Amino acid sequence: MGFLCRFHCSRAGISPPPAAPGRLWVDTLGFSKGAALAEWFEAWFDEDYARLYAHRDAEEARLAVSRALRVAPELGEGPVLDLACGAGRHLEILRRANPLAFGMDLSSALLRMAPSALRPWLLRGDMRALPVKDGALSGICLWFTPFGYFSDEQNHALMLRLGHLLRHGGVLVMDYMNAELVARTLVPEDTLERAGVRVLSRRAMEGDRLVKRMVLTHLDTGDTREAMESVRLYHPAALQEMAVRAGLRLRSVMGTYGGGAFTEDSPRWIGIFERAW
Missing domain, CATH: 2.20.130 (S-adenosyl-L-methionine-dependent methyltransferases)
Known part of the structure; x- marks a missing residue:
């Protein structure tokens, strides 16, 4: 398992340390330069969170990933990062189409809940200090609102970093709330x-x-x-402005996981961006 993770990570331009004996994933916090962790998200994403959000299930993930692959086929080839992957419900489905997809999350509790077959493809780390080389990824997915946790300055810096990680033509899937x-x-x-x-x-x-x-x-x-x-509540125009500064161009917007058009009453704002410059 450790060998597979290290092999895969090298393909994605990642250079993590070896997994500690008995550990189920590579933990990148030990060599990252992320901020000291004393935030709400460090304490909350645990077993209680998983119980309360159990209705966000594999079928919803299957619908979301299937539609995303149709709109952004780039997700089906090359290294793709499922950022804030949790227990891997989206990653498990994505990897059926793309064996180079991998995930990263801060929560040890949620990573422990991941299926055993996913664990070689998981990293633990802070998304503000991603251990990936610029231009290494074909795609990045952020499912179920893992953006906006930080200050405006850190959120803007994260968007810039995500843009830099994508190769030209790579895609970013931003699954966010309908702020209005x-x-x-x-x-x-x-x-x-x-x-x-x-x-x-x-x-x-x-x-x-x-x-x-x-x-x-x-x-x-x-x-x-x-x-x-x-969570910082960003309206679509603000997200698009941040994305443009990161070299990303909006390709498509959906309002539901099934691909429905975005309206003022849509439950989600799902933007598909591509690295354009």
């Missing part, structure tokens, strides 16, 4: 129960960020914890 719909239909507070966990969620716009604060109660033990999500 989110702001217009924001539910300030609700409670749900899923997979044995009760979650009280309070949502608010705090400046330009959508912030959700949660209190989770495990119904079997009564144990509680707090968690949060905080």
Whole structure:
């Protein structure tokens, strides 16, 4: 498994250290220059997150990846990075079309949930310090809103870095929220129960960020914890402006994973960009 990961990474222009004995993936945090991790996303993406978002399943991923491959066939050949891949639900499907696709995520908990066959193709790391050479990738996918976690400065820097990682003609799939719909239909507070966990969620716009604060109660033990999500809400024009500065040209936009046209009421904003200059 370690050999396969190192071989694949070399094809993608990555030079990670060897996996530690018994480790299921290569951990790049030890040699990255990323910021010190003390953020909401470090604590939240764990088993509770997986339970609450279990409805985001393999069938949804199959639909999304299949449509993306039709719009951006470049995803089917050469090194393609599924960034913030989690447990690999999109990556598992993409690799059926492209055996050079690989994934990276910060969360050890989610990476442990990945199917065993995927683990040689996984990296653990901070997306602000990607261990990939410029121009090495045919494609990058960011599924289910893994963009906007940081400050504006860091988000802009990340977009620039993603553009630099793509070879000429390479593609970036940006699966993001429909910012206008989110702001217009924001539910300030609700409670749900899923997979044995009760979650009280309070949502608010705090400046330009959508912030959700949660209190989770495990119904079997009564144990509680707090968690949060905080994502910078960018409108499509702002995302496109960032992309242009990164040398990316918008090829196509979809409003659903099935390829539906984007409208003001679409649940998603899915932009397909290509490296143009």
